[in-house]
Amino acid sequence: MNIIGSGGSPVTPDVWDGREMRDALARRDISEVYRQLRRHGVSQRQIAASTGQSQSEVSEILKGRQVMAYDVLARIADGLGIPRGYMGLAYDGATALRVANANTAPDAEEDESVKRRKFLSHAAAVTMGAAVFGAEQSSWVPASAATPAPTRIGMSDVQQILAATKALRDLDYRYGGGTCRDAVVAQLSWAQQLLDSTAADPVRKQLFVALADMHSLAGWTSFDTGLLDPARGHFGKALEFAKQAEDDGLVASVLYRMGRVYLHYQEPNEALKLFQLGQIAAQESGNPLTVAVLCANEAWAYGMLNKPDQVQKMVGRTKDEFARSDVSEAPDWVRFFTENDLHGMIGSAHDALAEFDPKKHAPIAVAETIKCNEAYGADMQRTHVFGLSLQATNHLRCGDTQEGIRVARRALEVGERVKSARVADRLKPLEREAGANRMNSDVRDLYEDVRRFRLA
Template sequence: MNIIGSGGSPVTPDVWNEREMRDALARRDVSEIYRQLRRHGVSQRQIAASTGQSQSEVSEILKGRQVMAYDVLARIADGLGIPRGYMGLAYDGATAMRVAKATNAPDAEEDESVKRRKFLSHAAAVTMGAAVFGTETSSWLPANAQTPAPARIGMTDVQQIHAATKALRDLDYRYGGGTCRDAVVAQLSWAQQLLESSAAEPVRKQLFVALADMHSLAGWTSFDVGLLDPARGHFGKALEFAKQAEDDGLVASVLYRMGRVYLHYEEPNEALKLFQLGQIAAQDSGSALTVAVLCANEAWAYGMLNKPDQVQKMVGRTKDEFARARADEAPDWVRFFTENDLHGMIGSAHDALSVFDPKKHASIAVAETIKCNEAYGSDMARTHVFGLSLQATNHIRAGDLQEGVKVGRRALEHGERVKSQRVADRLKPLELEAGKHRMNSDVRDLFEAVRRFRRV
């Protein structure tokens, strides 16, 4: 048994290279990591002492409690002597500051529900017009970068930020946040230093817009690779800059994206509050397309809450707003919402309802997602995977196992090309539905393939 390791770790370094342990580390499955350590003779007390947790916390994790907060994962890795790369962990300005705080003050760790409430409070204050600069720094806000800034900037400098954001956003749509997230954070570290430069007032206002949009992209790509706390930090800053720029459409966009984060983590009530806040800003912006985006996501949230009447109402309003929208007049951050996405969002709402009533809603979800999946190209690869997995799931729910298997295999094939933690997460319903029909050999093969994909 390897009980005492080197460098303060309770095990020797070779333990981290065992196959089962490496698999658990790659999945960030802390429960399995701790179980593997127990098999090596490491006690709960030793784990607790190394990670700064209480023995009761370690016991809960061993029983299956998930650990998702980046700061906690980083503290566990450092305390146990796990190479950070094995868990896909890396510092950026925000996480470095927060990990340092966690190391010095273990009691500062906050429950996820507390963080959600704090962000909602912050979002409400910013959206409704509270002062945003010079106030007390919240725990989720990223630290300022240290790159030197030019003495004076003009509109060309701001346009360069917009161009960089657009190029990086295109990479995110095509290949996933894993291909560009670090580049976005690095670019943002430089761009924020322009706040220290002198500039004419119109230039400074556009700089706020550019920084808000880049922070929003940093939040989105962080979310896409599974970094929830950095995502929340960037979205918080994006809100502040958007409000300072008096850009209601961008405020609405940021709130929509943070709401999507909470939908992904199955917190529809929290998501709905952010979508409703975003709706206020969207109405003030005068952009019908922005309003349509918020309505569509409210429909999805209501679907997860099993409220079909509200879903129908919001879908109807989404269609009305989309019909009168002028895409050529819409800002860049909402132009992604085309007719394909309209069908995809309606399909998502019915997919959520089909969890409760598959006979009524699964076939509708299939019909809507077929419309969008037939039109997606390589420029929207990740969204295409989402649509295919949703379509396959509802084929199986509707009893069409053969088509579900066919479409599910296409989803996996496309998913291999996208670097996104969300792809694996969004395949979970397909795995669950396929798992109900393992007596069918083709469905069983799909189930095993999806399970392998998600584990890797």
């Protein structure tokens, strides 16, 4: 029988409550969902009309093509009238954002320095297995909301989380956290329900890894959109799951990312403490690329503290560890650190030192960032605009005005395509350097353009 009503009305509700259909929905097996609809007499054309897909897409899904993107799953659920909870889609993006904001509202008045101290205490306790800096109540951790869970999960369920995280991380690299944060939070609301499911020990351990990685991405995209408190909450949960999974490399990755948050907010001392904690875990992981990432970020923090000898030491160690590493064997969360990023991080450390001694360190920062900026492609646009801005700033410090203007304008062009609150913040040194040279009319024009960009 045909169960799609006239006028494009949804499938009748009772269809979704059959045992086989509920199982398929819980697995998000859209191929099986569509096959069952066909057995009920629903045509491919009717499915396509209800879901906003083409008939060729529906045909491919019926043949076994997986559907993993959150927005597509949500559109299918809404178009066919599937209760979102049956597919673990209890939140849409807007709801997830409201929940995240609501969870952090009680902390709004808490002093930022207290929050930093609490997070460092929590990080030390989780990493070292003891409350090294004294146990404190982690009020920055947001409450979690429960959604219906499958009764039992296997490795394929976990692999779905890992695949979704990878796809969303690629979006973050390419276009910035503003393009995908809500989707990450929404996926996370579904993924965490699997903690209540029955699973074999190897599956559960891998689930901890997947949840840690997704929380880490949620923290990073929150940071990228200027949401500091949600970022800290997600990083805290990521750290706990990574430790439960006994994955030292992932522990190191989470600590590195939270350290980067504090570097961005000009708190190099707190950042350095997190990098040093991360270095302990990195050494335990035995992965030289993970060690290299932590060393490179320590060098940057030392640069902000105007400690050139320590910068030189950590840069040397970064190069040594990177030379020993094999990117192809590295886990996904650290694989981004290629030779481009190596040069970019060395350039960042010297850029920080150039604030104190531009004559000595600005030329080195220029030379290193040129190497990475020539190689970045469309898949790393946010990192590219950061590198271009840094290169342009140091060209101006070196007195290479015209090249500085040219590179700066390229940074603004790329920056227009990136949804990241950090872009405006990272352009601040360029604005300051251009403002100091406004006697030159071309630099003055650049200063006004950068200023307008940042205000916008």
